[in-house]
Amino acid sequence: MEARAASQFSPFSMSGNFCSEEDQLLEVKKGPWTEEEDALLLNCVNVYGEGRWNSIASFSGLKRTGKSCRLRWLNYLRPDVRRGNITLQEQLLILELHSRWGNRWSKIAQYLPGRTDNEIKNYWRTRVQKQAKQMKCDVNSKQFRDAMRFVWMPRLRERIESSSANNASSAMVDPINNFACTTDHHSAAGHPTSNQTAYQVVGKSGSSSFDRSLCSEMAIAASSSDLSYSGSTQGASLAPTAWDPAGSCCTESSINGGGSCSWHEGLIDEGDLMMENLWYDENIWFLQQQLFDD
DNA sequence: AACCTCAACAACCGCACATGC
DNA sequence: CGCATGTGCGGTTGTTGAGGT
Numbered sequence: 001m002e003a004r005a006a007s008q009f010s011p012f013s014m015s016g017n018f019c020s021e022e023d024q025l026l027e028v029k030k031g032p033w034t035e036e037e038d039a040l041l042l043n044c045v046n047v048y049g050e051g052r053w054n055s056i057a058s059f060s061g062l063k064r065t066g067k068s069c070r071l072r073w074l075n076y077l078r079p080d081v082r083r084g085n086i087t088l089q090e091q092l093l094i095l096e097l098h099s100r101w102g103n104r105w106s107k108i109a110q111y112l113p114g115r116t117d118n119e120i121k122n123y124w125r126t127r128v129q130k131q132a133k134q135m136k137c138d139v140n141s142k143q144f145r146d147a148m149r150f151v152w153m154p155r156l157r158e159r160i161e162s163s164s165a166n167n168a169s170s171a172m173v174d175p176i177n178n179f180a181c182t183t184d185h186h187s188a189a190g191h192p193t194s195n196q197t198a199y200q201v202v203g204k205s206g207s208s209s210f211d212r213s214l215c216s217e218m219a220i221a222a223s224s225s226d227l228s229y230s231g232s233t234q235g236a237s238l239a240p241t242a243w244d245p246a247g248s249c250c251t252e253s254s255i256n257g258g259g260s261c262s263w264h265e266g267l268i269d270e271g272d273l274m275m276e277n278l279w280y281d282e283n284i285w286f287l288q289q290q291l292f293d294d
Numbered sequence: 295a296a297c298c299t300c301a302a303c304a305a306c307c308g309c310a311c312a313t314g315c
Numbered sequence: 316c317g318c319a320t321g322t323g324c325g326g327t328t329g330t331t332g333a334g335g336t
Contacts, residue, residue: 032304054321066321071305106324118304121325126301
């Protein structure tokens with residue numbers, strides 16, 4: 001990408017590429033960043049730190065806006081940023097979190113270390129909305145949400161489970177509640193078992209029972225997928241969220257305030273397996289049945 | 295080889311909110 | 316309180332490369 005960006009601007013255009021007459025007057029540069037600009041921005045962030053983006057834009061000599069600098073840093077230059085190969089676990093988390101929060105991309109991104117809101121948003125648009133389009137329904141429709149919840153996500157879980165069968169050790173951290181737990185811990189706290197999950201999945205579509213707790217869905221997803229997620233509770237604001245057996249409520253725990261976490265790399269790296277692979281004829285049949293039931 | 299289509303990604307834009315004066 | 320400024324977020328658009336015809 002950098003090569004692409006670099007090749008796109010000749011030394012002459014390095015100082016140009018202004019979009020409008022107004023931009024030329026203000027000397028605001030737009031478009032792809034060059035390696036030169038990246039290095040400059042990187043250097044400035046090292047010196048001045050993150051934030052104060054307008055100041056950085058001025059001090060650096062970059063003919064970019066503060067907003068542009070911030071975006072470039074967050075989405076590309078930040079040292080912990082991860083790009084490409086969204087894993088099955090990450091896909092599942094995105095679906096789970098989106099079903100809970102909707103298009104709150106930055107919030108969702110908080111639970112996917114190293115992923116940016118922009119990347120998740122792009123992922124949603126290119127992969128998920130594509131599925132909705134293929135089903136000829138709106139991505140926000142009940143129809144599609146049900147499809148995600150009852151077909152797509154269970155499929156993902158199955159695949160994650162089967163892929164992680166060889167990694168049976170289940171010490172993990174609940175990515176939502178952000179505290180260490182084990183499968184037994186979940187059971188003791190009243191989480192449904194995997195079998196119960198399966199029962200729910202084949203239950204009647206449209207029943208509100210499916211909506212009773214996204215928290216449980218997510219906890220199940222985490223516990224059934226060997227979602228090897230390590231977390232740190234430093235920052236002291238990481239209040240574990242209690243599992244509500246009635247499934248009626250779930251308080252949100254904070255992951256802000258210094259808590260850090262990271263994915264264990266290498267367990268499963270199947271990001272290249274597109275989700276569309278999950279859509280077999282049987283799924284379409286299943287969906288049709290559910291829709292007829294409605 | 296040329297052209298077309300589409301997925302993937304980077305970046306911009308407008309708006310909302312927070313903060314300081 | 317009102318205004319200016321800075322920052323963050325979500326929506327949207329533009330660019331590029333890969334794959335198909």
